Amino acid sequence: MTSVRVRRKKRVAYTVPKLNDFSEQTIRAAFATVRHDLDEAIEALKNELDTLDEPDAKKAPSKADAKWKEFRDAWKARKTGVLTQIREQWLRVVPPQTKALVGSEFNRLQVKVDQAADQMEAYARDSVIWESGVRDFAEALKGLPEWKARKRIDLGLDITLPGNRRPLGAEHPIIKTMNEMVSVFRNLGYSIEEGPEIETDYYNFESLNFPPNHPARDTQDTLFIAGQESKPLRDRLLLRTHTSPVQIRTMEKMKPPVRVVCPGKVHRNDAPDATHSPIFHQIEGLAVDTNITFCDLKGTLDHAMKAFFGSSVKTRFYPSFFPFTEPSADVQISCIFCGGKGYRDGGRCPQCKASGWIELLGCGMVDPNVYGFVDYDPKKFSGFAFGMGVERIAILKYGVDDIQLFFQGDVRFLEQFG
Numbered sequence: 001m002t003s004v005r006v007r008r009k010k011r012v013a014y015t016v017p018k019l020n021d022f023s024e025q026t027i028r029a030a031f032a033t034v035r036h037d038l039d040e041a042i043e044a045l046k047n048e049l050d051t052l053d054e055p056d057a058k059k060a061p062s063k064a065d066a067k068w069k070e071f072r073d074a075w076k077a078r079k080t081g082v083l084t085q086i087r088e089q090w091l092r093v094v095p096p097q098t099k100a101l102v103g104s105e106f107n108r109l110q111v112k113v114d115q116a117a118d119q120m121e122a123y124a125r126d127s128v129i130w131e132s133g134v135r136d137f138a139e140a141l142k143g144l145p146e147w148k149a150r151k152r153i154d155l156g157l158d159i160t161l162p163g164n165r166r167p168l169g170a171e172h173p174i175i176k177t178m179n180e181m182v183s184v185f186r187n188l189g190y191s192i193e194e195g196p197e198i199e200t201d202y203y204n205f206e207s208l209n210f211p212p213n214h215p216a217r218d219t220q221d222t223l224f225i226a227g228q229e230s231k232p233l234r235d236r237l238l239l240r241t242h243t244s245p246v247q248i249r250t251m252e253k254m255k256p257p258v259r260v261v262c263p264g265k266v267h268r269n270d271a272p273d274a275t276h277s278p279i280f281h282q283i284e285g286l287a288v289d290t291n292i293t294f295c296d297l298k299g300t301l302d303h304a305m306k307a308f309f310g311s312s313v314k315t316r317f318y319p320s321f322f323p324f325t326e327p328s329a330d331v332q333i334s335c336i337f338c339g340g341k342g343y344r345d346g347g348r349c350p351q352c353k354a355s356g357w358i359e360l361l362g363c364g365m366v367d368p369n370v371y372g373f374v375d376y377d378p379k380k381f382s383g384f385a386f387g388m389g390v391e392r393i394a395i396l397k398y399g400v401d402d403i404q405l406f407f408q409g410d411v412r413f414l415e416q417f418g
């Protein structure tokens with residue numbers, strides 16, 4: 001049996017010997033030896049990288065880098081690498097009848113060498129992360145995605161542990177209430193319109209028939225944007241105090257028939273307490289068409305209240321005043337806590353203050369003056385409008401005793417609505 005002697009030079013580089021004969025046996029044995037030496041070189045390099053001990057972690061990358069490159073060059077360098085040596089000294093000189101065998105063995109070896117070089121490069125990188133990771137864990141964690149499973153286990157990271165479960169989110173009770181209310185009106189054929197939260201005095205007040213310089217701007221506790229004094233009053237910016245300006249914006253851009261609901265956030269300069277919040281939500285409604293009457297308004301809101309609070313709820317329309325509606329009304333519903341009786345549990349009902357009624361929203365027939373601002377013909381068209389507070393409805397519906405709970409973000413409160 002012919003053996004191939006491999007003279008090991010220092011480190012992994014070595015010189016391939018001359019083949020004494022070109023028998024199939026000799027050729028196969030020669031390649032087997034080289035493959036075996038490659039395996040040994042791989043193991044040796046892994047060992048070196050595993051024990052790489054560089055006191056200064058910052059220097060470790062260059063050390064590990066140099067090592068895998070040395071390996072790569074020993075096997076793949078264009079002039080002196082093992083592959084080149086084999087190509088020159090074996091492949092070139094074999095007689096034609098054994099060329100195919102040497103060729104296929106060579107290709108097999110080349111694939112193995114390429115894989116090994118890639119593998120060693122990755123291994124060297126791992127080692128660096130490992131080394132610096134021990135010293136500076138936070139820094140090392142940045143490399144986590146690149147680590148091999150072996151390294152993660154070495155670091156004590158149990159990759160079989162289940163991941164962190166994120167609890168499912170849920171709709172906020174105000175958004176949920178708002179969506180439910182909006183969908184009642186969508187089912188009646190209303191579409192949805194939205195408007196800006198930063199409004200002009202014109203849209204928030206003037207076009208809604210609040211006379212200029214009328215104290216209404218104060219009664220709605222308006223938050224004005226600073227530094228607007230040089231502008232004419234109607235152009236001054238403020239945080240909208242109600243969703244009614246969306247009525248105007250809608251009528252400016254579409255002609256009757258109009259049926260819209262406008263959900264949104266509004267702001268008032270109110271100190272927070274159990275029943276007040278400087279930020280809250282409203283839903284505005286507007287229907288304009290030919291021959292719309294107060295009966296349509298009553299029927300629509302009676303239906304909506306029954307849809308929100310149950311079919312046994314009664315509604316009552318109580319005279320009121322808003323500059324943009326004439327006549328105007330406050331809508332009251334029969335008290336959902338005492339069934340409209342005014343007393344319960346042998347005493348006065350605290351929710352309706354023993355009246356049997358709870359005031360819920362404002363409404364009315366659109367004032368003809370408002371049509372003047374949007375170029376609608378008041379002789380041709382009539383319509384109704386309404387505006388309701390979402391928090392107020394949610395408070396009643398869910399029996400919440402403090403409006404602040406909606407804004408404090410306490411998950412124990414919020415998850416009850418999930």
Ligand code: DAH
Nearest residue numbers: 242244362363364385386387
């Ligand atoms: N904008 C009123 C408010 O914030 C609510 C309101 C009342 C809206 C009557 C309307 C309405 O559309 O017709 O207090």
